[in-house]
Amino acid sequence: MDARVQLSDRLRAEIDARREDVTALTQALIRIPTVNPPGEGYREICEFVGRRLERAGYAVELLRATGAPGDSEKYPRWNVVGRREGRGAGETVHFNSHHDVVETGPGWTTDPFGGEVRDGKVFGRGACDMKGGLAASIIAAEAFAAVVPDYLGAIEISATADEETGGYGGVAWLAEQGYFSPSRVQHVIIPEPLNKDRVCLGHRGVWWAEIETHGRIAHGSMPFLGDSAIRHMGAVLTEMEETLFPALAKRTTAMPVVPPQARQSSMNINSIHGGLPEPEEGFTGFPAAVVPHSTRLVIDRRYLIEEAPDAVRQEVVDLLEKVKAERPGFRYDIRDLWTVPPTMTARDAPIVAAVSRAIGEVLGVAPEYVVSPGTYDQKHIDRIGRLHNCIAYGPGILDLAHQPDEYVGIDDMLDSAKVMALALLELIGPRP
Numbered sequence: 001m002d003a004r005v006q007l008s009d010r011l012r013a014e015i016d017a018r019r020e021d022v023t024a025l026t027q028a029l030i031r032i033p034t035v036n037p038p039g040e041g042y043r044e045i046c047e048f049v050g051r052r053l054e055r056a057g058y059a060v061e062l063l064r065a066t067g068a069p070g071d072s073e074k075y076p077r078w079n080v081v082g083r084r085e086g087r088g089a090g091e092t093v094h095f096n097s098h099h100d101v102v103e104t105g106p107g108w109t110t111d112p113f114g115g116e117v118r119d120g121k122v123f124g125r126g127a128c129d130m131k132g133g134l135a136a137s138i139i140a141a142e143a144f145a146a147v148v149p150d151y152l153g154a155i156e157i158s159a160t161a162d163e164e165t166g167g168y169g170g171v172a173w174l175a176e177q178g179y180f181s182p183s184r185v186q187h188v189i190i191p192e193p194l195n196k197d198r199v200c201l202g203h204r205g206v207w208w209a210e211i212e213t214h215g216r217i218a219h220g221s222m223p224f225l226g227d228s229a230i231r232h233m234g235a236v237l238t239e240m241e242e243t244l245f246p247a248l249a250k251r252t253t254a255m256p257v258v259p260p261q262a263r264q265s266s267m268n269i270n271s272i273h274g275g276l277p278e279p280e281e282g283f284t285g286f287p288a289a290v291v292p293h294s295t296r297l298v299i300d301r302r303y304l305i306e307e308a309p310d311a312v313r314q315e316v317v318d319l320l321e322k323v324k325a326e327r328p329g330f331r332y333d334i335r336d337l338w339t340v341p342p343t344m345t346a347r348d349a350p351i352v353a354a355v356s357r358a359i360g361e362v363l364g365v366a367p368e369y370v371v372s373p374g375t376y377d378q379k380h381i382d383r384i385g386r387l388h389n390c391i392a393y394g395p396g397i398l399d400l401a402h403q404p405d406e407y408v409g410i411d412d413m414l415d416s417a418k419v420m421a422l423a424l425l426e427l428i429g430p431r432p
């Protein structure tokens with residue numbers, strides 16, 4: 001049997017032998033509630049992961065994103081990065097997981113922070129998104145170092161803050177400090193729950209903006225003396241329904257976004273606020289009779305790699321200008337709230353090729369290439385780190401993320417750990 005096949009077999013056996021280990025590790029991670037917002041337990045989980053990595057021979061750094069959005073003395077934004085050097089010069093493969101989870105919400109039939117094991121699954125908030133992925137990557141790297149101690153280059157594992165709230169106190173901050181620069185790291189896998197036979201190449205773009213229409217306050221009994229900002233916004237909404245939404249629905253993309261309904265450009269009207277503020281709770285009287293002088297509309301536009309960010313914005317500005325030309329007294333402001341350009345790693349990038357071959361070897365199927373409808377931390381690695389050899393690949397079912405009774409399958413964790421370990425073998429294994 002040739003040496004490569006032997007190593008592959010030994011790696012898979014080594015991972016199968018760690019079934020109890022990956023289960024217990026996932027349970028332990030779930031039992032540290034790292035709910036964000038506000039960002040609880042960050043230091044505790046980083047210390048826990050740091051101790052585990054130190055025992056496995058990693059140089060570990062605990063890093064607080066001091067001054068990042070969300071960082072405070074009460075809720076410090078802690079991150080942990082471990083690096084394990086091989087026996088010679090080579091490239092670095094980095095596994096990045098976010099350690100924060102969203103709130104539990106109603107509807108649980110098991111303790112969200114209990115880590116119950118039932119029917120081959122570990123249950124709990126963050127089980128699939130993404131403490132199971134973090135555990136799988138740790139097991140994969142430990143098994144790899146045990147079977148292939150003479151690997152070249154380095155392995156890095158990080159657990160980072162705040163992905164659920166934009167990642168500014170986590171991956172964005174680390175990228176600004178140079179942790180994802182191509183001179184330090186060449187390959188990144190983010191073990192988000194995208195299913196074990198899928199390679200996620202990137203995500204659509206995001207543009208959030210607030211549009212405000214202005215009016216003139218007057219007595220509600222004499223609206224002709226004022227100018228209604230709500231009616232002006234109504235004209236904006238009508239124009240959006242008649243021209244913008246149909247135009248967005250017609251746009252197609254080469255991005256393999258899942259679900260397929262997200263394979264077009266989209267816009268959500270996030271909120272609308274006009275007129276007087278809501279009365280205090282318990283107030284039973286009438287609102288004051290006034291003409292509303294201001295209305296604010298927040299839009300959440302998701303766009304495709306074929307669309308330029310400037311054009312996405314200009315399209316909405318043009319729509320507002322059209323309404324303005326048609327409507328006497330129409331005045332507006334538009335404020336940008338948040339922008340993330342779309343990102344899509346090339347299908348022939350080294351990390352995509354290595355993980356794809358490993359999926360074929362472990363699962364016996366061709367991988368499905370997908371793109372996420374929403375963003376995740378790849379945006380910061382791509383844009384701040386300028387590292388384009390990055391994918392999301394990990395165990396778990398995306399639909400379960402943020403749901404009650406979230407779980408991750410133990411077999412799925414083992415299978416995806418095998419894929420990760422075989423990718424390591426290809427990227428930093430000893431050269432024949």
Ligand SMILES: [Zn+2]
Nearest residue numbers: 129130163192
């Ligand atoms: Zn996630």
